[in-house]
Amino acid sequence: MAHLAIEGVSKIFGQTFAVQDFSLEVGDGELVCLLGPSGSGKSTLLRMIGGFEQPTGGSIRIDARDVTNLPPERRPTGMVFQSHALWTHMDVFNNIAFGLKLRRLAKAEIRQRVEEALALVGLVDYGRRAVTQLSGGQQQRVALARSLVLEPKILLLDEPFASLDQHLRERLREEVRDIQQRLGITTLFVTHGQDEALALADRIVVMRDGRTEQAGPPSVIYREPQTAFVAGFIGSMNFVESEIRNGVCMHPFFGFHIPVSDGPVTLAMRPEAIEVSPDGRPAIATVHRVTDFGTHKIVDIDLVDGTRLKAMAAPGEIIRAGMVVAFNCSHVFVFRDNALIHQSAGHDAATAVQPLFSA
Numbered sequence: 001m002a003h004l005a006i007e008g009v010s011k012i013f014g015q016t017f018a019v020q021d022f023s024l025e026v027g028d029g030e031l032v033c034l035l036g037p038s039g040s041g042k043s044t045l046l047r048m049i050g051g052f053e054q055p056t057g058g059s060i061r062i063d064a065r066d067v068t069n070l071p072p073e074r075r076p077t078g079m080v081f082q083s084h085a086l087w088t089h090m091d092v093f094n095n096i097a098f099g100l101k102l103r104r105l106a107k108a109e110i111r112q113r114v115e116e117a118l119a120l121v122g123l124v125d126y127g128r129r130a131v132t133q134l135s136g137g138q139q140q141r142v143a144l145a146r147s148l149v150l151e152p153k154i155l156l157l158d159e160p161f162a163s164l165d166q167h168l169r170e171r172l173r174e175e176v177r178d179i180q181q182r183l184g185i186t187t188l189f190v191t192h193g194q195d196e197a198l199a200l201a202d203r204i205v206v207m208r209d210g211r212t213e214q215a216g217p218p219s220v221i222y223r224e225p226q227t228a229f230v231a232g233f234i235g236s237m238n239f240v241e242s243e244i245r246n247g248v249c250m251h252p253f254f255g256f257h258i259p260v261s262d263g264p265v266t267l268a269m270r271p272e273a274i275e276v277s278p279d280g281r282p283a284i285a286t287v288h289r290v291t292d293f294g295t296h297k298i299v300d301i302d303l304v305d306g307t308r309l310k311a312m313a314a315p316g317e318i319i320r321a322g323m324v325v326a327f328n329c330s331h332v333f334v335f336r337d338n339a340l341i342h343q344s345a346g347h348d349a350a351t352a353v354q355p356l357f358s359a
């Protein structure tokens, strides 16, 4: 168990800020997911915590000890890199034992700890295999075991399952979560997958251009995005550009009362907040496509002005491409200049639309 404190850390490569004045505290045993687009600084941040990259400024402390200038081997951290950097000339056992040998542990202890690590990742009896004879998922487990065997206080995982198929990825991430909770290891997990972050994390940090865009528990990131960027990055979201005049949205189909100052706005609605009804009035949208996910249906609808929206329907709903439907919107986020300025529940697109139609 360990506490990690990152304070005002920056990294400049030439002219680019890869990480910019970044601060984050990770509590004992907490699992934090770093999520963000390509190039947002996730790997650079992780590498600085692991000691593989020197910060341009700021400090990194682990349990109140400043590790900013320590080399990787003197930090209580273990890192699993994105491309599984196993040594192909060694078998599984020796890959995992490597770090223990560097620490000059006794042979018997090395053997015992490697066997424990193999058991932990479900690879008992694989010790003598060549790593080239393992599947991608097994190789990733070896990479994980190689980090865990050193009993790190802090585990750093950089997209460890990115190259695996979805099924295996889901299984391995659940295993990682189990192991992480059982051992109580403070963990930073970088991922591209928003599903992965929502499923795994105690807390998500959404990064953008080397900074924190928003940090919070998964449900808060999903339900209360503070910026349009976060709203669009996590989960599916419909965006509609419009303008507010005298507290009313000027969009022909979203004539909501929105108590904000005049000016441009971006309306954002989750598919699950848009309900379509084949028998409703006014029928103003045409169903473009229906995708059946078993648990629910995603319905793409086209409004007459060309706006396309993703709505959600119950699995039993009879709805087909070409149908003309009404829709109802139960929750709207309102953004201006990327910032959330208002959100409201209970809007009814049908009633909101009427006055504008008759005007």
Ligand SMILES: Nc1ncnc2c1ncn2[C@@H]1O[C@H](COP(=O)(O)OP(=O)(O)OP(=O)(O)O)[C@@H](O)[C@H]1O
Pocket: 013, 014, 016, 017, 018, 019, 036, 037, 038, 039, 040, 041, 042, 043, 044, 045, 192
């Ligand atoms: N060694 C380096 N030299 C120069 N620029 C670098 C170096 N490493 C990273 N960068 C730059 O720093 C920025 C952040 O890179 P980083 O690898 O941290 O992003 P990332 O969020 O991990 O992206 P991805 O999701 O693609 O892995 C990028 O603009 C990248 O080009």
Ligand SMILES: [Mg+2]
Pocket: 042, 043, 044
């Ligand atoms: Mg990366």
